[in-house]
Every structure is written in structure tokens, then in C-alpha cells.
Amino acid sequence: xxxxxxxxxxxxxxxxxxxxxxxxxxxxxxxxxxxxxxxxxxxxxxxxxxxxxxxxxxxxxxxxxxxxxxxxxxxxxxxxxxxxxxxxxxxxxxxxxxxxxxxxxxxxxxxxxxxxxxxxxxxxxxxxxxxxxxxxxxxxxxxxxxxxxxxxxxxxxxxxxxxxxxxxxxxxxxxxxxxxxxxxxxxxxxxxxxxxxxxxxxxxxxxxxxxxxxxxxxxxxxxxxxxxxxxxxxxxxxxxxxxxxxxxxxxxxxxxxxxxxxxxxxxxxxxxxxxxxxxxxxxxxxxxxxxxxxxxxxxxxxxxxxxxxxxxxxxxxxxxxxxxxxxxxxxxxxxxxxxxxxxxxxxxxxxxxxxxxxxxxxxxxxxxxxxxxx
Amino acid sequence: xxxxxxxxxxxxxxxxxxxxxxxxxxxxxxxxxxxxxxxxxxxxxxxxxxxxxxxxxxxxxxxxxxxxxxxxxxxxxxxxxxxxxxxxxxxxxxxxxxxxxxxxxxxxxxxxxxxxxxxxxxxxxxxxxxxxxxxxxxxxxxxxxxxxxxxxxxxxxxxxxxxxxxxxxxxxxxxxxxxxxxxxxxxxxxxxxxxxxxxxxxxxxxxxxxxxxxxxxxxxxxxxxxxxxxxxxxxxxxxxxxxxxxxxxxxxxxxxxxxxxxxxxxxxxxxxxxxxxxxxxxxxxxxxxxxxx
Numbered sequence: 001x002x003x004x005x006x007x008x009x010x011x012x013x014x015x016x017x018x019x020x021x022x023x024x025x026x027x028x029x030x031x032x033x034x035x036x037x038x039x040x041x042x043x044x045x046x047x048x049x050x051x052x053x054x055x056x057x058x059x060x061x062x063x064x065x066x067x068x069x070x071x072x073x074x075x076x077x078x079x080x081x082x083x084x085x086x087x088x089x090x091x092x093x094x095x096x097x098x099x100x101x102x103x104x105x106x107x108x109x110x111x112x113x114x115x116x117x118x119x120x121x122x123x124x125x126x127x128x129x130x131x132x133x134x135x136x137x138x139x140x141x142x143x144x145x146x147x148x149x150x151x152x153x154x155x156x157x158x159x160x161x162x163x164x165x166x167x168x169x170x171x172x173x174x175x176x177x178x179x180x181x182x183x184x185x186x187x188x189x190x191x192x193x194x195x196x197x198x199x200x201x202x203x204x205x206x207x208x209x210x211x212x213x214x215x216x217x218x219x220x221x222x223x224x225x226x227x228x229x230x231x232x233x234x235x236x237x238x239x240x241x242x243x244x245x246x247x248x249x250x251x252x253x254x255x256x257x258x259x260x261x262x263x264x265x266x267x268x269x270x271x272x273x274x275x276x277x278x279x280x281x282x283x284x285x286x287x288x289x290x291x292x293x294x295x296x297x298x299x300x301x302x303x304x305x306x307x308x309x310x311x312x313x314x315x316x317x318x319x320x321x322x323x324x325x326x327x328x329x330x331x332x333x334x335x336x337x338x339x340x341x342x343x344x345x346x347x348x349x350x351x352x353x354x355x356x357x358x359x360x361x362x363x364x365x366x367x368x369x370x371x372x373x374x
Numbered sequence: 375x376x377x378x379x380x381x382x383x384x385x386x387x388x389x390x391x392x393x394x395x396x397x398x399x400x401x402x403x404x405x406x407x408x409x410x411x412x413x414x415x416x417x418x419x420x421x422x423x424x425x426x427x428x429x430x431x432x433x434x435x436x437x438x439x440x441x442x443x444x445x446x447x448x449x450x451x452x453x454x455x456x457x458x459x460x461x462x463x464x465x466x467x468x469x470x471x472x473x474x475x476x477x478x479x480x481x482x483x484x485x486x487x488x489x490x491x492x493x494x495x496x497x498x499x500x501x502x503x504x505x506x507x508x509x510x511x512x513x514x515x516x517x518x519x520x521x522x523x524x525x526x527x528x529x530x531x532x533x534x535x536x537x538x539x540x541x542x543x544x545x546x547x548x549x550x551x552x553x554x555x556x557x558x559x560x561x562x563x564x565x566x567x568x569x570x571x572x573x574x575x576x577x578x579x580x581x582x583x584x585x586x587x588x589x590x591x592x593x594x595x596x597x598x599x600x601x602x603x604x605x606x607x608x609x610x611x612x613x614x615x616x617x618x619x620x621x622x623x624x625x626x627x628x629x630x631x632x633x634x635x636x637x638x639x640x641x642x643x644x645x646x647x648x649x650x651x652x653x654x655x656x657x658x659x660x661x662x663x664x665x666x667x
Contacts, residue, residue, distance in 0.1 A: 035594060039493070042495065171639055198638045199642065207634045208638045211634055227496045227592065230590050234588070237505050238514075254495075
């Protein structure tokens with residue numbers, strides 16, 4: 001009995017050793033599978049798997065298949081690091097993609113530097129990720145989406161004409177950071193009547209809305225993610241307010257589509273890295289495949305990961321190897337043609353990508369303008 | 375702005391309605407602690423389950439809100455009795471931590487089962503009162519939040535009458551005083567435990583079905599509720615249902631004024647500050663630990 005177990009065990013070992021020779025190219029990500037942002041994790045998984053399957057159906061990359069591996073981060077820095085380390089040491093992934101929450105992504109950055117593997121940030125928008133990457137020190141980090149600083153430039157521009165605004169944001173690196181960047185760029189004469197930051201899991205906006213109802217600002221600058229926005233908008237309707245949500249509300253998210261359709265948010269606008277209703281053939285082909293497979297329109301996070309995988313595959317193809325150093329160099333010279341145009345990285349390895357200015361009119365949110373980065 | 379009486383009245387109205395919601399959500403926890411002397415760590419998940427069952431009954435069975443809500447509260451009572459039978463009863467004599475671990479396990483299982491069954495995308499249940507509001511002297515009252523207040527008043531008076539006048543209610547109070555003595559005088563302790571589980575789950579489920587239309591549904595939604603419920607139960611006196619009611623309202627008002635006059639970020643701080651102050655000054659809570667009616 002004992003020796004047969006031994007045989008079985010060594011058999012398994014031999015099998016894994018042979019298997020490793022023709023191994024898949026592994027793409028890892030630590031994202032929120034649990035916690036309040038779990039549904040974004042679902043889109044990450046969907047976007048990644050769709051990209052991997054599309055590539056594998058066409059024969060993979062360099063004759064090898066791609067594999068997409070996801071571990072839970074719950075969007076917390078400590079869990080993000082633990083998951084990244086597991087993916088790197090046990091699963092031996094060739095590349096990692098960034099988390100949703102900037103805090104977790106930033107925490108994983110030094111882990112990637114130590115592991116000397118490329119780290120492609122496709123969702124997080126905190127500007128520190130850019131300033132620490134490329135010439136900023138960490139040569140392994142690339143970011144494919146616009147950062148909060150780039151977006152704040154556009155947001156502040158669009159704020160012209162308001163006399164007073166109120167700010168509501170999540171109490172995270174993202175909420176506080178993005179709101180601060182907007183405030184620094186705010187045109188002179190725009191008064192801030194109130195500022196509230198609440199934890200990501202807070203669902204009750206009663207005190208904030210009560211205060212806003214009394215203060216009557218021209219606009220409510222909103223820096224919360226989808227689920228909180230949905231709760232905010234639900235309660236906003238009960239108050240019968242007619243103050244537009246501006247700045248960065250996730251107006252393109254499927255979670256708030258019903259609220260948008262009510263017509264009570266006409267005049268609200270947002271600047272976002274991506275919106276699935278962007279009427280461009282390449283995007284329509286992507287959203288069609290996504291909806292067909294998952295019965296839901298792609299969320300920004302799904303799109304980000306989808307394009308991140310494609311951009312990585314493109315770099316591996318051009319490098320002719322998965323050698324991390326060579327892939328990194330290929331990524332730095334990327335000219336990958338994405339949905340928003342060519343993905344080219346600057347000295348900080350930040351893609352100078354275009355951003356979407358989305359406006360709600362007659363119960364429909366649509367892309368009004370594709371704004372180039374400054 | 376801060377001195378505006380309409381604004382202050384609005385904060386009072388908000389605080390009262392939110393506070394009665396806290397009280398409604400916390401009573402189930404107080405009941406199990408008061409009568410069985412056990413802490414139910416699946417409390418938040420019972421709330422979450424009530425909300426998801428409501429969603430399911432409305433989406434899959436096509437029932438209107440009112441009927442679905444009542445049916446699901448009844449179903450939650452059955453679930454509570456099963457929970458008491460399967461998790462609390464076998465562990466009742468084993469000491470405190472066995473029930474804590476048992477109910478914690480049930481909570482984790484429920485959370486992940488719901489994630490598996492419904493997915494992680496936030497869901498929405500539509501109640502006919504959801505976006506209704508009426509105004510009295512500039513102060514807004516919200517339909518669904520008024521329903522929460524009404525549900526609390528009905529549930530609380532029902533519970534009061536039940537504990538006071540029904541035979542099983544009297545047995546429950548007896549058990550809160552002394553379980554060994556109950557066994558000696560021939561009270562069926564197992565039956566009382568099942569009844570307690572059923573009542574607590576039904577009350578928590580009721581909180582779930584009336585409060586959830588205000589917010590989105592997601593598998594982790596119970597976590598928030600459980601924090602507030604524990605705060606309410608600790609402030610009010612562990613196991614004291616009157617204490618839970620009054621502490622809920624006080625907490626709601628304190629939060630409303632802190633959030634309205636200060637900043638929204640201060641709201642959660644308030645619950646914990648009051649809780650810590652209470653533990654320092656009056657560890658037995660406002661009213662002490664006894665099921666009194």
C-alpha cells in the first residue's frame with residue numbers, strides 16, 4: 001500500500017515535470033473575488049478569460065497557449081500582496097495584471113520589482129503608480145489606462161461655469177486622491193460647499209444628501225465606485241434633487257443603468273477611461289462577444305483586463321520569447337492598437353490614452369467626446 | 375445653515391427612521407443572547423438571506439412586494455428553527471465558543487452560497503414605496519423608511535405581547551432567567567430554543583425585507599448590519615430588547631447629527647465611541663442583561 005502510494009506520487013511528479021515543458025504562458029491577477037467589489041472581480045475574470053480564449057482559438061502565442069489565473073485580493077493591499085506572491089512563487093506566472101483598487105496595486109508593485117516580471121496595470125488610476133514607474137524607478141510597471149491626474153485635468157476643465165460644488169467620495173486612496181487632484185485644478189471662483197468621504201461599504205447617504213439639499217450647490221462631484229453610486233443615486237431620487245452628478249460618477253456602469261434611464265440624472269456627466277456604449281467598430285465587436293458570453297455588458301474593469309492581456313500577448317509575439325526582460329522591453333516599445341487607439345507608453349510607462357467624456361441626456365448616457373491626454 | 379430649524383428637524387427625522395431600522399435589525403441578536411445566552415455570528419447573514427429571498431420571490435415567482443415580504447419572513451422563521459436545531463442545540467452545553475464557531479460557519483456558508491447562486495453583481499429589489507417621499511413643513515419623510523418604522527412598531531409590540539402573554543413566551547423569559555431551573559420544572563428547553571431561533575430569524579428577516587429596498591443587495595451586505603447591531607446590543611445591554619430599541623434610536627440620532635453637522639465620515643466613529651464609553655462606564659449596558667417586558 002505504502003509503496004504503491006509512493007509510485008503514484010512519483011508518477012504525478014513526473015507528469016507535472018513533463019507537462020511543464022510545454023507549459024502555458026501564465027497571466028496572473030490578484031483582484032476582488034470577495035468583498036464589496038466582488039462584482040468587479042467577476043468582470044476581471046470574464047475580460048481576462050475572453051481575451052485568453054480568443055488568442056488560444058487562433059493558436060495561442062509562439063505556439064503556446066495562454067492561461068489566466070486569478071486570486072482573491074478583496075481589494076485590500078495585504079491580501080493583494082499575499083495573492084501576488086502565491087501566483088509568482090507557486091503558479092510561476094509570467095506576468096501580472098494590476099488590481100482594481102490602487103492601494104492594492106501600489107502594494108504589489110515592489111513585489112513585481114523583486115520578482116523581475118512585468119506588471120501591467122489596467123484598472124487602477126492612482127497617479128502614484130505612474131510616478132513610481134519607468135523613469136520613476138520601477139521599470140516593470142506599465143499602465144494602460146488614464147490616471148487620476150490626466151482625468152482631473154479634463155474634469156476641472158468641464159467644471160468651468162459652476163459657482164459651487166459639493167464633493168462626495170469613497171474614503172480610499174482613489175476617492176480622496178482623485179478629489180484632491182480635481183480640487184488643485186479647479187477653476188478660480190468655484191466654491192466647495194461640502195466634502196464627505198465615506199468608507200467603501202457605506203450604503204446610507206442620508207446625512208450627505210440632507211446637507212446638499214440645504215446647501216443647494218450647482219453640482220455634486222462624485223468619486224465613488226459603481227455599487228456606492230447605485231445606492232447614492234437611489235437615495236438621491238428619493239430626495240427629488242436636480243443637482244447633476246459630475247466629476248467621476250460611474251455613469252456608464254450597468255449597475256446604474258436603470259437609474260440613468262429614469263431621466264432624473266439628465267445633465268450629469270463623467271470622465272471615464274472607458275464606456276461600453278462607445279460607438280466604434282472595434283469596441284462593438286468586443287462588447288458583442290462579451291455580452292454573448294456573459295449576458296452582461298463589459299464593465300470598465302473587464303475591458304481593462306481584456307486589453308491588458310492582448311497588449312501582453314502582442315509584446316510576447318514581438319519579443320519572440322516570454323523572457324521577462326525582453327517582454328518588458330517590447331512592452332516599452334508597444335504600439336498595440338487598442339479600442340481607444342494606439343497604446344504607447346511615455347517615460348513613466350503610462351499610456352497616453354484618450355479619455356471618454358460621457359453625458360446623460362434624456363435618460364441615455366453617451367460618449368460626447370474623446371479627449372486626448374494633455 | 376447648521377442653525378436652520380428645518381435642517382435640524384430633517385436630521386431628527388432621518389435619525390429616528392434610521393435608528394428604528396437599527397433597532398429592528400438588532401432585536402434578533404438581542405433575543406438570542408438574552409434567552410439562550412449565545413452570540414449569533416450568522417446574524418448579518420440572516421438579514422442578507424431575508425433580502426435575497428425577497429429578491430428571489432419577486433423575480434422568480436413574480437410575487438408582489440407585500441406578499442413576497444410576508445412569505446419570506448415566514449420562511450425565515452422556519453430557517454431559524456432549523457438553525458437552532460442543527461447548530462445551537464447540539465452546542466448549547468459545550469460552552470460559549472462552540473456556538474460562536476458554529477454560527478460563524480453558517481454565516482460563511484450562507485454568504486458563499488448566495489454568491490454562488492446569485493452572483494456578485496449588486497441586485498436591486500423594487501418596493502412600491504421605494505422612491506416615494508412626502509414633505510411636512512420642509513422636512514422630507516421617505517415612504518420606504520416610514521415602512522421600516524411601521525414594521526418596527528408592529529414587530530416590537532407583537533414580540534412584547536408574545537413574550538408577556540403566550541405560554542411559550544413565558545417559557546422563554548423563564549429560560550432567560552435560569553435554564554437549569556426551567557429543566558427542573560419541566561419546561562421543554564429544546565422547544566424554547568427552536569422558538570427563539572425562529573423568532574430571531576423572522577425578526578432579522580423582516581429587517582432584511584423592509585430595509586433592503588433602500589440599498590443594493592450583495593452577498594456581503596450583512597457585515598455592515600452586524601456591526602451596527604452589535605453596537606446597539608452592547609449599548610442597550612446584551613439581551614435586553616427594550617435596550618436594543620432605545621439604543622437603536624439613540625444611535626440613529628447621534629449618527630444623523632454627527633453626519634449632518636460634521637462630516638459623513640464621522641458617522642461610524644459615533645457608534646464605536648458610544649460603545650466604548652458604554653463599556654467603560656456601564657459594562658452591563660443601559661438597561662442590563664435581562665429579557666424584561
